[in-house]
Amino acid sequence: xxxxxxxxxxxxxxxxxxxxxxxxxxxxxxxxxxxxxxxxxxxxxxxxxxxxxxxxxxxxxxxxxxxxxxxxxxxxxxxxxxxxxxxxxxxxxxxxxxxxxxxxxxxxxxxxxxxxxxxxxxxxxxxxxxxxxxxxxxxxxxxxxxxxxxxxxxxxxxxxxxxxxxxxxxxxxxxxxxxxxxxxxxxxxxxxxxxxxxxxxxxxxxxxxxxxxxxxxxxxxxxxxxxxxxxxxxxxxxxxxxxxxxxxxxxxxxxxxxxxxxxxxxxxxxxxxxxxxxxxxxxxxxxxxxxxxxx
Amino acid sequence: xxxxxxxxxxxxxxxxxxxxxxxxxxxxxxxxxxxxxxxxxxxxxxxxxxxxxxxxxxxxxxxxxxxxxxxxxxxxxxxxxxxxxxxxxxxxxxxxxxxxxxxxxxxxxxxxxxxxxxxxxxxxxxxxxxxxxxxxxxxxxxxxxxxxxxxxxxxxxxxxxxxxxxxxxxxxxxxxxxxxxxxxxxxxxxxxxxxxxxxxxxxxxxxxxxxxxxxxxxxxxxxxxxxxxxxxxxxxxxxxxxxxxxxxxxxxxxxxxxxxxxxxxxxxxxxxxxxxxxxxxxxxxxxxxxxxxxxxxxxx
Numbered sequence: 001x002x003x004x005x006x007x008x009x010x011x012x013x014x015x016x017x018x019x020x021x022x023x024x025x026x027x028x029x030x031x032x033x034x035x036x037x038x039x040x041x042x043x044x045x046x047x048x049x050x051x052x053x054x055x056x057x058x059x060x061x062x063x064x065x066x067x068x069x070x071x072x073x074x075x076x077x078x079x080x081x082x083x084x085x086x087x088x089x090x091x092x093x094x095x096x097x098x099x100x101x102x103x104x105x106x107x108x109x110x111x112x113x114x115x116x117x118x119x120x121x122x123x124x125x126x127x128x129x130x131x132x133x134x135x136x137x138x139x140x141x142x143x144x145x146x147x148x149x150x151x152x153x154x155x156x157x158x159x160x161x162x163x164x165x166x167x168x169x170x171x172x173x174x175x176x177x178x179x180x181x182x183x184x185x186x187x188x189x190x191x192x193x194x195x196x197x198x199x200x201x202x203x204x205x206x207x208x209x210x211x212x213x214x215x216x217x218x219x220x221x222x223x224x225x226x227x228x229x230x231x232x233x234x235x236x237x238x239x240x241x242x243x244x245x246x247x248x249x250x251x252x253x254x255x256x257x258x259x260x261x262x263x264x265x266x267x268x269x270x271x272x273x274x275x276x277x278x279x280x281x282x283x284x285x286x287x288x289x290x291x292x293x294x295x
Numbered sequence: 296x297x298x299x300x301x302x303x304x305x306x307x308x309x310x311x312x313x314x315x316x317x318x319x320x321x322x323x324x325x326x327x328x329x330x331x332x333x334x335x336x337x338x339x340x341x342x343x344x345x346x347x348x349x350x351x352x353x354x355x356x357x358x359x360x361x362x363x364x365x366x367x368x369x370x371x372x373x374x375x376x377x378x379x380x381x382x383x384x385x386x387x388x389x390x391x392x393x394x395x396x397x398x399x400x401x402x403x404x405x406x407x408x409x410x411x412x413x414x415x416x417x418x419x420x421x422x423x424x425x426x427x428x429x430x431x432x433x434x435x436x437x438x439x440x441x442x443x444x445x446x447x448x449x450x451x452x453x454x455x456x457x458x459x460x461x462x463x464x465x466x467x468x469x470x471x472x473x474x475x476x477x478x479x480x481x482x483x484x485x486x487x488x489x490x491x492x493x494x495x496x497x498x499x500x501x502x503x504x505x506x507x508x509x510x511x512x513x514x515x516x517x518x519x520x521x522x523x524x525x526x527x528x529x530x531x532x533x534x535x536x537x538x539x540x541x542x543x544x545x546x547x548x549x550x551x552x553x554x555x556x557x558x559x560x561x562x563x564x565x566x567x568x569x570x571x572x573x574x575x576x577x578x579x580x581x582x583x584x585x586x587x588x589x590x591x592x593x594x595x
Contacts, residue, residue: 032390033401040404040462044411046430047419059428062436105314112311118304121312128315131323133514133578135522137543137567139326141333141550141560145340146325165318196307225412227525232551243414247529250418258422265415276410280403287473 051075051262058258071259078260079267086238087245088267094159094241095223101163102170102219103212109166110174110211111200115186125175132168136228144232158233159226159241163219170215177211177286178204213279214286224272242268330564338561351565362566364537365545368453369570372541373520373577376457381509381516384467389497391468392475402472406465417529420459421446424530446531449538456526456539467512474508475501510585514578521574542570 045065050058051074053067060068079085113125147153181204189199205212227243234240240248246268250261276283309316334351336344355362391402408416423430424445432442445455478501486496502509524543527533533540533548550563 026395029390029393029395030397033397036387036390037401037404040407043419043423043430043462044407046423050422062433105318109312109315112308113315116304116308116311117301118308121308124312124316127319131319133518133574134323134327135518135567135571135574137522137546138330138571139322141564141567142326142329143322144551145329145560148340162318162322164314165322166315168315171315196304196311200311221410225414227414227528228547231528243412246414246418261418262422265418268415269411272410272412273407276406277403284469284473287469288476 047262047265050258051078051266053259055257055259074259074263075267078257078263081257081260082245082249082264084242084245084264084267087240087242090156090239091224091242092271094156095220097156098160098163098223099216099220101160102167103216105164105166106170106174106215107205107208107212108200109171110178111196111204113171114175114178115199115204116196128166128168129172132172140228140232147233153233154235154239156239159223159229163223167219170219173215173286174208174211177208181207210282210285210288212286213282217275217279217283220275221272330567333561334565334568336561338564339558340560341558344561347561351562352569354562355565355569361537361540361545365540365542366569368537368540369521369542372453372523373517375453376460376520376523377513377516379457380460380464380467381512383461384464384512385471387464387468388471388475392472402469405468408463409465409469411463413525414529416463417459417525420462421530424455447535449535452531452535452539456523456530459526459530467516470508470512471505474505478504510581513581517577517581518574521570521577542566546570 049065049067052070052072053060053074054069054071057064057068109128113121113128143158144153147158152158185203185207186199189203194202225243226241227247230241230244234244237245237248246261246265249264333344335346335348337347337350338344387405391398391405422428426432426442426444426447429445431445435442443451446452482500482504483496486500491499522543523541524547527539527541527544528547531539533544546563546566549559549566
């Protein structure tokens with residue numbers, strides 16, 4: 001055997017001994033992920049199954065995954081029963097407005113705190129990030145009273161207005177991301193005569209797309225899901241948002257119309273899902289800013 | 296006279312951050328000051344508050360039959376749910392931190408429960424836990440394991456809520472994943488060459504490097520655990536007995552749910568302050584304990 005062939009044979013056997021455990025570990029990884037995925041998805045499959053069942057079938061024993069008859073009409077009758085479309089409209093109004101508020105204000109504050117040098121900015125940043133840890137419940141009672149006095153109770157103002165003042169967690173996220181953008185960009189723009197507002201709108205807004213999309217997704221999800229604030233601030237059922245309306249339906253019906261409820265629930269779930277899928281890439285990038293937290 | 300750049304930047308800087316300053320005053324400072332005052336009053340929210348000094352706190356600590364059970368359950372909840380969700384989130388993040396075909400699909404599936412509205416998810420789980428018609432007992436029956444009353448059993452209700460929390464741990468996973476991906480490959484490779492095994496590399500390199508993220512997650516998780524509300528409001532209403540009557544839910548009940556019949560806003564505010572002081576103490580202690588154990592990155 002020539003030296004070259006020998007080294008080739010050795011090389012091949014090394015590759016083989018490395019490849020076999022590699023294959024095994026990859027198979028094990030797929031098995032593990034498959035198992036986890038099934039346990040994550042099982043409750044949701046169950047939800048779809050209930051949503052498709054007939055009135056009698058939801059109390060069938062033992063419960064079956066496959067409905068006896070597929071009642072697609074639940075997706076029409078359920079929403080009609082629950083008054084879904086009015087709830088949906090209310091929720092869309094509240095969610096869209098508060099998301100706009102959160103994105104615009106958090107990005108402006110984030111720019112100011114990380115790109116403009118002024119005395120006191122460290123202190124303000126410390127105060128803002130510190131307030132992340134003040135429990136929201138502290139504000140609930142005084143703010144409810146304030147809104148009552150201002151005649152704003154039972155309106156959507158208490159659900160929308162706070163977003164326009166920059167949520168501390170979003171300001172924090174924006175600031176982390178801004179830290180990763182090189183300084184010379186602003187410096188050369190300044191030399192060219194650009195002011196801060198111009199640098200912010202022309203340079204930073206396009207550059208920070210991942211972070212404002214992340215903020216948008218997170219605040220959309222928060223407003224879409226919020227249950228406690230509408231519970232405290234709204235009384236008129238005509239103004240209810242989806243979480244409140246759905247919960248109210250469930251406690252009224254005591255679970256006897258679970259198929260209607262679940263069908264409507266599936267519609268309730270669609271907008272945040274679609275949004276997440278559309279913006280997933282930016283979302284991951286935006287969260288990546290948290291990876292540079294120490295710097 | 297032209298303004299100096301420094302002067303102009305100061306004014307502009309405060310303009311840019313003014314929403315946050317107003318927000319802090321309006322939604323943090325104002326509620327804190329007024330609620331501290333109200334916690335020393337008897338107040339129904341309709342007629343003027345009556346100063347009663349420490350009466351609310353005295354009643355809370357000595358006479359309220361539900362306060363101590365509620366506090367005990369809250370502490371228990373924080374102690375079990377915070378490590379459980381952090382570990383589950385970290386484990387999932389490690390699992391999906393590979394560049395391998397299909398990994399994005401799994402990431403999405405694991406994140407899915409977080410995208411879904413909490414009320415939708417919780418009512419789904421309420422049905423899953425139904426002792427007769429629910430999926431949970433069906434699976435136990437199928438595996439020939441003893442079934443449970445789930446939310447109806449005082450010993451099982453809290454762990455049942457925890458299962459829902461672990462199921463929707465995708466948000467924690469995503470943040471850990473972002474941290475794991477920021478750990479440079481070269482360091483891992485160098486350690487591999489030096490003969491460090493996977494476990495050693497994880498504990499000695501990865502964990503210290505994601506220390507800051509770990510801290511942030513710990514703080515957020517504790518804050519969230521102390522304020523757990525939706526799960527209790529929708530799944531158990533604090534029962535059975537006081538087994539899931541978390542402080543946050545009790546405050547809501549005392550201050551808002553009984554609003555029409557007997558509003559006790561002053562009293563509920565005193566409870567808020569007890570919760571607030573506990574959260575702050577725990578946060579400060581955690582920050583102190585971990586101050587020197589976290590990798591701060593170069594340069595700081």
